[in-house]
Amino acid sequence: MNITQKQYPDLFKKVPTSELSNEMEDSHELLKKLTKNWQDWNKVNNNATYSKMYKAQVDLLKAIVAETTGSKSNAKNNTPASTKSNDQKKSPTKTKTPQPKQADKAALLSRQGNPVEAVDPHIIMLTRFYKMHGKQVPREKVVTLARSMVRKIESRELKKASKYAVLIERMQAMLSALLNTNKKIFSVTIAPDFLSKVEKSAADEYKMASVQLLSRYAGLAEKQITIVQAERLHSAMERAIEKNVVPKSDRYFKRIKSAMKALSEYLEMEDESQTLPLIEGELSGLGCACNKDARQINSLGDWIKLHKQQGQGKAVNSMDFIKSEFVNYPLDGDWLEVFGRPIPGKHTIVYSGAKNAKTTTLLSFAGYLARNFGPVLFVSKEEGISGTLQEKFAITGAQHPNLTLVEDLPDTEELYNYRFVFLDSSSKLQLSPEQLSELQKELAPFVCIYAILHATKTGQHRGSNEYKHDADHVVNFPEFGVARGEGRFSGCTNRSIRFAPEREE
Numbered sequence: 335m336n337i338t339q340k341q342y343p344d345l346f347k348k349v350p351t352s353e354l355s356n357e358m359e360d361s362h363e364l365l366k367k368l369t370k371n372w373q374d375w376n377k378v379n380n381n382a383t384y385s386k387m388y389k390a391q392v393d394l395l396k397a398i399v400a401e402t403t404g405s406k407s408n409a410k411n412n413t414p415a416s417t418k419s420n421d422q423k424k425s426p427t428k429t430k431t432p433q434p435k436q437a438d439k440a441a442l443l444s445r446q447g448n449p450v451e452a453v454d455p456h457i458i459m460l461t462r463f464y465k466m467h468g469k470q471v472p473r474e475k476v477v478t479l480a481r482s483m484v485r486k487i488e489s490r491e492l493k494k495a496s497k498y499a500v501l502i503e504r505m506q507a508m509l510s511a512l513l514n515t516n517k518k519i520f521s522v523t524i525a526p527d528f529l530s531k532v533e534k535s536a537a538d539e540y541k542m543a544s545v546q547l548l549s550r551y552a553g554l555a556e557k558q559i560t561i562v563q564a565e566r567l568h569s570a571m572e573r574a575i576e577k578n579v580v581p582k583s584d585r586y587f588k589r590i591k592s593a594m595k596a597l598s599e600y601l602e603m604e605d606e607s608q609t610l611p612l613i614e615g616e617l618s619g620l621g622c623a624c625n626k627d628a629r630q631i632n633s634l635g636d637w638i639k640l641h642k643q644q645g646q647g648k649a650v651n652s653m654d655f656i657k658s659e660f661v662n663y664p665l666d667g668d669w670l671e672v673f674g675r676p677i678p679g680k681h682t683i684v685y686s687g688a689k690n691a692k693t694t695t696l697l698s699f700a701g702y703l704a705r706n707f708g709p710v711l712f713v714s715k716e717e718g719i720s721g722t723l724q725e726k727f728a729i730t731g732a733q734h735p736n737l738t739l740v741e742d743l744p745d746t747e748e749l750y751n752y753r754f755v756f757l758d759s760s761s762k763l764q765l766s767p768e769q770l771s772e773l774q775k776e777l778a779p780f781v782c783i784y785a786i787l788h789a790t791k792t793g794q795h796r797g798s799n800e801y802k803h804d805a806d807h808v809v810n811f812p813e814f815g816v817a818r819g820e821g822r823f824s825g826c827t828n829r830s831i832r833f834a835p836e837r838e839e
Contacts, residue, residue, distance in 0.1 A: 362391070460501055715762040
């Protein structure tokens with residue numbers, strides 16, 4: 335089927351919205367803009383990049399149309415009315431498990447419920463499973479989903495106290511049933527009652543459009559990208575503002591405008607060897623940095639500027655002081671209860687007896703920080719870069735591009751590249767309380783330090799009490815898999831939190 339440029343706009347309108355990906359919609363809007371509302375195709379025809387994008391768009395549309403028309407013709411051909419007898423017409427049809435309609439799928443992913451910066455992980459997990467319904471799914475995809483669920487349960491992102499816990503448990507049982515067979519391809523069919531409950535749960539909240547757009551910008555920043563990618567994102571942001579999807583009242587409206595300005599400047603250069611800059615409020619790793627917290631800081635210069643703004647080294651009037659905003663990292667869940675809200679440039683002491691799952695828990699915590707707040711360095715002097723450490727990663731799923739491992743402490747200048755540094759352990763690194771305090775002063779106000787100490791048989795940390803006195807926060811592992819924090823960081827509850835199951839006797 336040949337599609338002319340004149341026919342393209344009408345063809346696009348015929349395709350159901352539920353069949354279109356975000357990328358296809360963005361490409362369509364970009365083409366509309368480049369052709370001045372379909373009146374002039376010269377800019378597309380005379381540019382190899384835009385021509386390639388248009389051809390790819392048309393190929394995708396043709397495939398969707400062919401699949402849609404093919405399924406309709408097959409349905410007609412399989413049941414010719416002329417060959418049916420009266421008995422056949424009256425015979426009851428077999429009951430089929432209902433498939434989610436395209437409209438239902440669109441509703442599941444549409445803007446319903448409460449707008450949030452990060453969708454509840456329970457809803458995300460349920461939605462991933464929902465999307466498999468009625469499809470032929472390779473075993474690898476089911477295994478990936480099951481492993482993801484296990485990791486989130488172990489990291490306590492999925493909790494028994496959640497209102498979605500019953501649905502998660504049922505989903506877990508369904509995945510187990512699938513994986514207990516030897517099939518390489520699964521025909522996934524989910525019971526109607528479960529489908530309806532998932533749809534209802536998914537409608538509880540959705541990720542804010544502004545956060546989604548900033549996330550897309552973060553994925554392109556500081557990378558070599560194509561002009562088409564930048565055009566698509568700029569067009570998507572422009573469209574979101576025009577259609578009031580991102581209104582002026584949105585708390586991230588100004589950051590969207592900043593991102594649009596950066597994209598416009600990139601497009602004006604017409605040089606794909608250049609990269610998009612990071613912007614204020616940029617996303618760190620996979621987590622959103624939209625809150626007023628330390629994730630907004632993207633360079634050493636930003637830290638120094640902030641340090642001066644907060645008045646270090648000079649007299650501050652008390653009336654001005656109480657209006658000041660101080661930076662911290664807004665942890666959540668159990669991590670918040672134990673580690674509080676860390677302040678850049680401060681340090682935490684962690685101590686534990688042997689074999690108490692201390693390193694495993696801290697690796698999981700390091701992965702959480704890397705996913706949500708930026709670069710993390712884990713100095714593994716205790717175990718080295720070894721098979722046992724690799725096993726801990728397999729248990730925690732902590733691996734992330736923002737998490738780096740070394741066996742020894744690098745030079746101080748290199749440490750400025752990280753926001754968090756774990757020292758496992760200070761004892762093995764032979765850092766005295768004075769040396770640790772000096773290291774903290776050198777890195778302040780840039781880097782959070784987590785210094786790990788061995789504990790005595792009585793449960794106290796080994797070495798001088800100055801370790802504990804100099805620390806801003808202290809975390810202890812009194813028994814296997816259980817941690818308790820206390821100190822100056824807000825949010826810490828001084829409660830004992832279990833991060834690993836009890837040992838079997």
